[in-house]
Amino acid sequence: MSAQKRLVWPDVAKGISILGVVLLHIGIGVPEGESTWLYQINTWLDPLRMPLFFVVSGYFSTKILQYTLRDVLIKRVWFFLVPYLLWVSFELWTKNLEWQWVFGNEPLTWRELGLNLLLGHNMGWFLHALILFNLALVAVRKLHPALAMLISFAPVLLLPLNEHFYFVGKAVMYLPLFFMGVYLRQAITTFVAAVCRLNVAALSFAVITYAVGYFSRGWWNQFTGEVALPWYLPGMDYMGHEEVLLMVRFVEQTFQLPMALVLAVGIAYVPYVSNFFAFIGRNTLPIYLGHPIALTVGYHYIQIVGKWEISMDGETLLQSTWFWTIVCMGLSAAGGLMLWSVSKLPVIGWTVYPPSLPQIQQMLMRAPVLRPTSGKD
Template sequence: MSAQKRLVWPDVAKGISILGVVLLHIGIGVPEGESTWLYQVNTWLDPLRMPLFFVVSGYFSTKILNYTLRDVLIKRVWFFFVPYLLWVSIELWTKNLEWQWVFGNEPLSFSELGLNLLLGHNMGWFLHALIIFNLVLVAVRKLHPAVAMLISFTPVLLLPLNEHIYFIGKALMYLPLFFMGVYLRRAITVFVEAICRLNVAALSFAAMTYAVGYFSRDMWNQFTGEVALPWYLPGMDYMGREEILLLVRFVEQTFQLPMALVMAVAISYIPFISSFFAFIGRNTLPIYLGHPIALTVGYHYVQIVGKWEISMAGEGLLHNTWFWTIVCIGLSAAGGLMLWSVSKLPVVGWSVYPPSLRQLHTMVMHAPVLRQAPGRD
């Protein structure tokens, strides 16, 4: 496998992840969008999308093991925090405006906005997660890798809080995968190299683990009634269906991760398609932050005015699910392009890709001083 090919698959993996997220949001936003074949294919990819994203994020975060807390704040958290604070605030405001019109909600207060940003209860939760995950990683960097990996599973202890703090469930499912990307980087590289050689053992391993993940979720889906398991720690007496589902999803996603890597590597070898996914993967941030704003403004606001009845069997374009699905795909692309364009503008572009704090400090220190006109106080 060439060095170039080894560098392509992570971008492809991130491209698959972000496109899957966009299609998910479109499918649940357009009436009967869940009935389209695009949504059905995306449902099949659901256990592969975000795990793949966080493993790749961890894969490129091994340098943090040599960082101090100051380093991680300046070199990592800063670059996540600025776009998270600014663009997620805009997304929350535009969405709240929709809810005011439709449900009569109160305007978004600064305290409510701050709480949503603090807890990660928003569409930009993955940036919130990366901030927290990087801070946890730098906190345990001096521990033995096995101990650090064990600590990554501790969000399960906070499971009773998940009903009120949704990030607990995100951390439970994805913090261990982020740490796997960090501490198992060498093993992942060896596995990817084996996939590229079409190694039978590696491909068989991926197939078997995928089957374990698939059937574990399938077995869980057979239980349609109320389920309760005893909880022996403080916070609750038993685990209900929602709490157990988080654990089942973690098992499903973890076991299916090798197949997700196989998929990303395989696509990286397909001409044109590989370039497309890799391009998307290199522009994850503007697409992720831009598409929900575009969908709210370009689709949901329009629906409030139009009030069309939309269904798969709808007669006429404005009443058809597929028409609005395609429109929303275009809007999502436009939203990503909009934010990418903003990132290219002087100064304003810092809201998407902020300059380093050191660079910003230098620019401020060397900025021209405006002198007062003679004779004025």
């Protein structure tokens, strides 16, 4: 029997997601980077980017419904936890050095590092989210799917904590989408198959839902003043602008998900382009963890020394927003390549892709035991 062929569209979807994240970080980091057309295109993809990633992650997590807590810890959480603890810590250390030089910050303490990692207040927050989302999924695995889906909306109850714990907002927006990927896997598969056949009903559904999401955000953007809606649960009296925006963004991205799937499926049929996005999607982890380190060391450290006045109208190459945008794209690629190369090294590569815990146990059992000599040798 031949091996099952790997689906292309999920890899393309993850490739779109990670490239969008990289472009976002570049646009924010380079002065006036938000004015480039690359950033503007990425803004259009914003409601599709991370939702698509978490739906695809859930799509391939249905096996967790058969896992015990021990299974999910050793077969899933372990593989997220090791690179998260090691490489995010390294990224935080490099970024803290920049802040020391620029703002005079104090060196990063172990306590600050630990709290940062625990709360997910860092560039690797998506790994932090996947760890907690997998644990949440195994916790509700025996419940009826409808009840489990309802529970995935529970982070809304924690909205009063959003100002202090940023992960609350991430959970509000992405935990239900992760659960959708799990419990609506068959529906997603059927929809994708219909899109592949250019089914008019499926394509029309994607267009209509996208329009609903788009206009819901447009309606919200009309409210430029302070917003306050009553909150009837403990923790706060009113939902402010940021809390309401989280809900609006969730509605926007949920309704636009069908179009995001159409986009991923469509790109999967484009020769060469699909190969590029699929390759990126298969290497999401080293790119995601490697690019912020490369941007900090290769761009921000250099800017501290050079002190160039960068703008879209820069008179010289080193003062040009576009020049540094392109440089940062190269640095991001180099950062991903660096971490991918590290993953191929013996032992050190385990920091990116750790071996399974049973494998480690077997290696330890096979390791030679050093016995004390008798003193007669």
